Structure formats: C-alpha cells, structure tokens
Amino acid sequence: MAVVTNPQVDKGSIEKGVNYSTRVDKVGGRVQTVRTIRITAAVMLAFLLLIPVFWMGATAFKVRADAIATPPKIVFKPTLEGLIFLFTDRSVLNQARSKRLKARINELNWYERIALEGGQQITGPSEYVTRLRNSVIIAGSSTILAVALGLLAAYAFSRFKVKGESDLLFFILSTRMLPPVVVTIPIFIMYTKFGLHDTHIGLILLYTVFNLSLTVWLLKGFMDEIPREYEDAAMVDGYTRMQAFRKVVLPQAITGIAATTVFSLIFAWNEYAFALMLTSEKARTAPPTIPTIMGRGGMEWGTIAAGSLGFLIPVVIVTFALRQYLLRGVTFGAIRQ
Amino acid sequence: MFPDNQTSQRTGYQQRQLSDRSIQWLFITPTLILLALFNIFPLFYSLYLSFTDFSAIGTAAPVWVGFKNFSTLLNDPQIWKYFATTGRFAFLSVGLQTVLGFALAMLLREKFRGSGLITTLILIPMMLSPVVVGFFWKSIFNPSSGIFNYALGYFHPASAPGPSWLDSSSRALWAVVIVDVWMWTPFVMLLCLSGLNAIPDYLYEAAAIDRASAWFQFWRITLPQVLPLLMIAVLFRTIEAFKSFDLVMGMTGGGPGDSTELVAVNLFRIAFEGQWRTSYASALAYIVLVIIMAISNVYIRNLNKVRGEG
Incomplete structure (x- = not known):
C-alpha cells in the first residue's frame, strides 16, 4: 500500500515490484496462479499425509483375507469382523462343528453370526475390554489429579513471587526431558517394594507427576493472561484471596483449564513405556496391549486396525476441538500464537 | 482514633500478606512433594545404583563397585554402536522434519478458504500414540500386502516384488525415520507457521519498495525471522x-538384528527384558541423562530468548 502511494515510482515498476512480493497486492494474474498452485499442493499433501490413517480405517473393516491380500485391496466388502474379534475371545471351529453351529444359526445373535462367517465361535469377552477400561480409569484419574494440583501450583507461580521460581519451573519441566526408562528403573524398585507394581494407583500417581509438568506450565501461561486487576478489585470488595481464586480466576481460566485437561488426557491415553514396564496384567492399559493382539493362526490385521482406530479416534476428535491451543500444548505453553 | 485506625489497617494488610504466603505454600507444596518422591529421590537412587552391582529381581543387596559399570559401558563397542544408531536416527529424522516442516509452513502460510481445516488435518499424526501408529505401519510396510510399496509403484508384488523394509537391516532404520518424519513434521510446521505469522508486514513492504527479489526477501527477512522458532523445533525434536522408544518398539523392537536398536530401546532391554542388570542400566541411563540435560539446557536458554523477544 505504501508502494502505491509513492509518486516517485512509475506504473510499470509497481507491477514488477508487486509480482515479487506476496504482501503488497494480491490481484495480479501471476500471483493468483501461484496461489492456486500453493493451495492445490497443500490440499494434496494433507491427503497424502492422512493416507495411513485412512488405510487404518479401511483395514479395520476388512475380513482377514482382504487385509492381507496381495496386492493390497482398495475396494472391498466392509465387515465388522475386526471389531468383534477385538472384543471377544474365540475358538476356531473345525468343519463338523462349524456345520452344526450353522444349522442353528437362527439362535445366534448378529456378532456370533459374523464370527461364524470367519469360522470362529465366541467364547467370551477378550482381555482388551479390561485393558481399555484400565486406560479410561488411569487416564481419567491422573488427569483430574494433575489438573487440580497444576491449577494450585500454576496460580501460585503466576501470582506470587516464589523463591527460586525459574529453577523450580525448570525442574518441573525436566521430568519431561528424560527418557522414560531412566525414570522407570528406580521407580520400578520402589513400586515392587511398596506393592504398587501393576496397580492402578501406581500408574495413576506416575502419570499425575508426569502430567504435572505439562499442567503447571500450560496453566501458568493461561493465568498470566488474566489481568491481576480483576482479583485485586474483588479483594478490595471484600473477597479473600481464596474466594478471588475460586470466583474470579477459575471462571476466567476455564477455556485454558479445558485445553490443559484434554492435553493431559491425551498424554495419559497414549502413554506406552511406563505402562509396559510398570504393569503386567491387572493394571495394563491399551497401548502396550495393541501390539500383542495376535490372531489365531497369523496376524489379524483387521482386528489390530480396529483396535488402533478405536484408540485413535478420540484423539483425532480432540485435535479438532483443540486446534487453536495445539501450539501451546506441544510447547508446554512456552509459545503462544 | 486516628492512630487506632492506622494500626488496624496495617494488621489487616499484614494478615493478608501472611495468608498470601501460606496460600502460596499450600498451593505449591503438593506438587513439590510429588516431584520429590517421583523425581529427586529416583534420580539420586539410580545415581547410587549406578555405582553398585545390583539386580532388581535378585535378593542380594547392592554391592559398591565404584566406576566399574561406567568403564565397562564406555569400553563396550556395542553401546557405542547403539549411540551411533541413535545419532544417525536423530540426524536423519530431525533434518528431514526441519526441511519438510518449513516447506509445509511456507505453503500454508497464507490463509485461504479451508486453510485452518487443512492445517489441523496435517497436525493429526503428531497427536496419535506412537506405539499404536508404529505397529500399524508394519502392515503398511509389508512388501506383499502393504500400501507403501504399492504407492511407490510396485503394483504387482507377487510377480515384481518391491523392496522389503522392516526385514532389511539396511532399510529398517529408514523405515523408522520415515514414520517418525510422518508423525513429527507437523510439529515443526506448527512452530514455523507461528513464526511466519509473527513477521510484520512492513518488512516485506519495505523490501518491495527497494525492489528486493523474492529470493532476497526469503534469505534476509523470512528465514532470519523464523529462525528462533525453527531452532526450538529442532532442539525439541x-x-x-534421543528419547525415542515407543515408535521403535511398535515397529521393529530393535531389529532386524540390532539395526534399529536405539539407546533407549537397549536400555529397556538391559534393565528389564530378561537381563535385569539394574545397576548397569542405571549407569547407562545416567550417561543418556547427561546428554539430554546438555541438549535441554540449550533448549531452555533459547526458549527464554524467544520469550524475551516475544
């Protein structure tokens, strides 16, 4: 715009200058073409990047033969076999038993019929059901704890002059910087000693501590953005500090708290290393379980894909809900848009 | 009456100061206790263990052996090999992520209809669970039924098979790098985008007045302005x-042979799976810890610089 009003520059060179810059004028023909190419490339790349996710979605609805077909089958008949196999334990039927079962097909319900088409009989729910429940319990409880404790600590760091604040904050963050195995060795010994190995509470505590680094940093960022004057005004009006925190700061920070909660949930939901090393049966979560899903006689990629897809869908939904906070979340609130 | 009023005011003020202080401690202490229990104590404990001979599943108490674990480790050519593999993995994947992430950010820099949606779609991989994703990529890399080779143009794997990936000791690391790049290029892109959006328009306007070429604008305005954030992305990645564990465990478990055995994976193997050499693993853990602390220190310092500017 500054260029256009400059009388020293003749018309021809304005256009020349305009073509070089993408910022000064956006109506030139060449600029338009470049823009179209740019947009097309971006859209195509986005779809290219998502092919593995689409493929997972497709495989989840394939029967076993289709899932391992050579060459890969792009068009196929969808089935719920994978999903049903994921949640059930089954026995493989020989021909005679399969025939006998087929004779009384009317007594079977829909998922038993689908299993029968794959030549298997359902014997009960699979351990994946328990594992998924463990995931929900552990991720949920640790998130609630981490956000609650994080809120308090973040408020203190944001509003008061804490001695050695930056050291403490760095220290809190440093938990995130270490490889999980480094942390796990001593904790494993500690847990076996106190009977916390393979318990829900053990994993919940560890996830809480790990998520605290995220929640403290993120929430401190959100609280720094709430003007102190709000609380000061409330306290002049007779609120105590606690009341001001509860009735002024918390409602103001609610979007930040929501975003933090979800980030914390995603971490606990996706976590693999601690769960692998500190649980074995009772408290094991879904991520270490999915790679151990083995079919009866060969990899059941349909089942694995169904498990993976079910596990990832919540995260995808949440990614969309969180999109304006993603940058903050992945940099621990250090960088804001 | 007048002095009385003043004292009551002052005590009120002091009371609030005092309660602020107690609130401060009340609020921070739980976090600090948890951190002390789950961080300080374990760190010192494993430092102690690294100077002993001890196995977590044995019954014997730790026996002090001095620097023996460290000297054994540093003289073990296998460990050096795993460090080299980790370094190569880090260099390849972070390098590719930086270039591709920056390029993607340049593409998406100008808003268009639906650019928000496209950006979010691109960001999906980085939010997913690495172990689950890595495990599913195994089926994608399968030479006969996977779509990776199919997408590369090997349409008839039965008659004309494409390259094998996860079974080949020379290509397995590349396969892991490809998936890591797929997952984390969006992260670099996200940081670069925020850097690009923060560049003030007047810089480009001034350059346009001076009839600076697009090339010149890129090298003298765009790149230097994005560099701090790009640096942070690189350090973070x-x-x-160096911590990479989940993805490799999901995809290869360190194999074939030890071609994708990263330090973190090997550490897990020494400390847990079958070997249970707890004190030896603690020593290795401390070496990794020192390396990562050194890198994070640079990271934090850069972060403070960027925050100071922003």
Missing part, C-alpha cells in the same frame, strides 16, 4: 529423538 532432537531431545525427543
């Missing part, structure tokens, strides 16, 4: 690459 480097730290993460």
